[in-house]
Amino acid sequence: MCTPAKIRKLDEVVVNRIAAGEIIQRPANALKELIENSLDAKATNIQITAKEGGLKLLQIQDNGTGIRKEDMEIVCERFTTSKLQKFEDLGTLTTFGFRGEALASISHIALLTITTKTADEKCAYKASYINSKLKASPVPCAGNQGTIITIENLFYNVATRRKALSNPSEEFTKITEVVMRYAVHNSAVGFTLKKHGEPSSQVRTPYNSTKQNNIRLLYGNPVARELLEVELDDKDYKFKMHGLVTNPNYTNKRMVMLLFINNRLVDSASIRKMLEDVYSVYLPKKAHPWCYISLDINPQNIDVNVHPTKHEVRFLHEDTIVERIKFALDERLTGNSASRTFYLQA
Ligand code: ADP
Ligand code: MG
Known part of the structure; x- marks a missing residue:
């Protein structure tokens, strides 16, 4: 026993x-x-x-x-x-x-x-x-x-x-x-x-620099010279986005994502997947972008307590917000791909 x-x-x-x-x-x-x-x-x-x-x-x-x-x-x-x-x-x-x-x-x-x-x-x-x-x-x-x-x-x-x-x-x-x-x-x-x-x-990096300048200093000219700026101010879901993402001229073997939500470095599987989806239309297979995305979401809509490391953030209306960011990025990339065609033919 x-x-x-x-x-x-x-x-x-x-x-x-x-x-x-x-x-x-x-x-x-x-x-x-x-x-x-x-x-x-x-x-x-x-x-x-x-x-x-x-x-x-x-x-x-x-x-x-x-x-x-x-x-x-x-x-x-x-x-x-x-x-x-x-x-x-x-x-x-x-x-x-x-x-x-x-x-x-x-x-x-x-x-x-x-x-x-x-x-x-x-x-x-x-x-x-x-x-x-x-x-x-x-x-x-x-x-x-x-x-x-x-x-x-x-x-x-x-x-x-x-x-x-x-x-x-x-x-x-x-x-x-x-x-x-x-x-x-x-x-x-x-x-x-x-x-x-x-x-x-x-x-x-110097004091009082800019994001673009620091991207050039730290990630190099190949990234810095192909950046598109994307901004979004969504009154319905009370969030703002500022993105600096590479245009379709730039490709990398793996995706680099710098994601900040309310100024905190985080990871988000849904945003990562959305980025891969958007770019799959513009980039060859196995080619990936470089993306800096900063989101400001009403603190009341964020559950900061989700994990002790505070790495994985969950927020209210996540699917809709991610969908709206996707739309904004897609619009910007479409607008840019016209000039890309021109550039490639020139
Ligand atoms: P929290 O940041 O959640 O308050 P921490 O354990 O990280 O908890 O820090 C405890 C406290 O120590 C902070 O609230 C702050 O008052 C003080 N503190 C920590 N690091 C610094 C710093 N670099 N400069 C000034 N105060 C600091
Ligand atoms: Mg602390």
Whole structure:
């Protein structure tokens, strides 16, 4: 006879570590959260350094508002945030963060250090965190206004995850993709991405640039010179779209989609499929476009809570909205294919 195993309550540290692993799956996820925090803090310059694909070291420095010294004690605790107070606020939220889980999560699976200075303080303060808690009181130090978040040895205590992420160059590629995408979307903000110890940067965009200019800098002239601009302001379903998509002269082996919904980098299977459909009419088989699409949807129509990583966004009237975007793109591409025929014959 088998006796049932005794049910025990899991240790809190274990619970938190498991929860953290669901939110932060790889260095690129952590970086996305940190970039969004810097943007929420009104940074105009964001510098990122990575060592071993962000697994050994991932550092992000911004020139934003900084964090108050008195908040440093609780900033890495779960559900501590400066952005949300009551449930109803979720409907009108304009910041990226809202539930204060990113820093807490990271501190459960890495050593996290914050160096920060607000405009009011005379000096910066530095503190390290493990499992949401300060390791020691913040110490004064030199520093510019803004915040430096340093993450060391990500997943040091999650052996299986660490093993699964055994290829630092693959992780660095993912990091680079995240930075390039945010740099295109937030072209007013200057971004830099460097490998630790190397003088040259992998990504560098100037402050106060434009989307088109950053696309040229980061994705090259072949993309930049074939871009069509598509805009849509739909009063019925209360959404706006701004797209920069390649015309039928451009083809690529795989589709590149930069999708932002309410300024958040997301993925959407339905939008991806719609793009493939639209372009299938204009491009040869196995040829794909490059598409940047930014959607602004009434926050009340978005379910931001759908997944802890906030990667997959669902919204009200999704099918109709996607259909309307498809129509707008198709119209723009049709208009352009006439000039293409001309161009090819010339
Ligand atoms: P959330 O962004 O959901 O509030 P986080 O864990 O990402 O949760 O951050 C917790 C809090 O720490 C934020 O609400 C913000 O007040 C502060 N914070 C985090 N990063 C920065 C930053 N780069 N600059 C200024 N404040 C920051
Ligand atoms: Mg955040």
